[in-house]
Amino acid sequence: MRWIGGWGSRVAVLLLAAAGATSCVSPPERRSYPLYPGPTLPLAEVAVLRLGDARVARIDGLTAAQGDWTEVHLLPGRHRIEWTDRYAEDGAAQARLEGRDEIRRIVVELEAGHTYSLRSRHWDAVVDETIARPVPALPWTEP
Amino acid sequence: MPRSGALHGRHIRGFMAVAVAGILAAGCVVVPYSPPAESSSTPVRLEQADRVLVTVGPRQLLEDTSEALRRRDRDIEIVDSFAFRAAVFPEGDWRLSRLLVPERRSLLAASGADYLVVVGPVLTGAPDERGLFVGTAYGFYGAGTNTTQGSALMLIVDLARGEILDALRTRAEGTDVAVGFFYGLIIHATTESSVRRACLDSVVETLRRVHPEGRLRLVLMAAEPIGSSEYALSLITE
DSSP: OOOOSOHHHHHHHHHHHHHHHHHHHSOOOOOEEEOSSSSOOOGGGSEEEEOTTOSEEEETTEEEETTTOSEEEEOSEEEEEEEEESOOSSSHHHHHHTTOOEEEEEEEEEOTTOEEEEOSOGGGSEEETTTTEEOOOBOOOOO | OOOHHHHHHHHHHHHHHHHHHHHHHHOEEEEEEOOOEEEEEOOBOGGGGGGEEEEOOOHHHHHHHHHHHHHHOTTEEEEOHHHHHHHHOTTOOOBHHHHTSGGGHHHHHTSSOSEEEEEOOOEEOOOEEEEEEEEETTEEEEEEEEEEEEEEEEEEEETTTTEEEEEEEEEEEEEEEEEEEEEEEEEEEOHHHHHHHHHHHHHHHHHHHHSOSSOEEEEEEEEEESSSOSOGGGGGBO
């Protein structure tokens, strides 16, 4: 292969190629919000909850918005999660078309080392991505 | 070869030609203006401080505030909010009331920050609309105004003393004015950014009044109400 131009143009082409490749391949920035006291714990000791379909979620009373965070790190155990969902238990399709917001409230038991995701479907609101199974929702109780 | 003055004049004429062409094509000119904002100290009532959590949730708001404060004063140093939270609340329970108890003063003093600034978001009230201004495919017609009020609260905690230094409330009222007869002219009030700017100016002024020179180590956090959707800092101010 023959290069046209000198070293400058070769470097420029390589830089452009690298920039193009990284802009296409690099995943979205991961921003983790630790919602537990004390110093940062290793991932194996926390449950990772991806905000997934939830634009804004309140986890144990604290707000995490998609624009600020992609995931929340929690201590293993029972957590209260609230978020706004366009799907409702009744008339799900209609709620979505009309853009009605429904507040979802669930209590779930999360395990350390597992990654979970919030979903916009009432039958699997929280999915354990580590084992690819929905997480059973426990009854909501006021704090 | 043209002289630099002639070249400059040609650039200005070129720019104006593009601007006029843009106005003719778009059919509407928007002129932003910054309405005046006023900041003042507001009394603090700490009876409700156990209903307010200090949080690092609004990451973008805190990052923007941090940059804006450093632009205003190069001697401001921002302390990591997570490190501060871990040092001051080792057991969790991030309630504002817990931060202000006398037993916590040694932790606050050793936190590496001089002041905690609790940043409140800018709130805008419902607009007061008058007149009628419509944009159609055949141009802009009518005349109307739209008045909006914006306000924000900031709380400054003196960490060496373990007490509130000041609570600052900033308010602004801006009116958008729109007139049109085929072409439209909109004068747009940037109320929200006026409030934010004035609020940050008053934070720096307040801090520099008590700490006129030298490095200022600030930690920025936000506030959330417990069990309600109220504006958190309004729970502890009058």
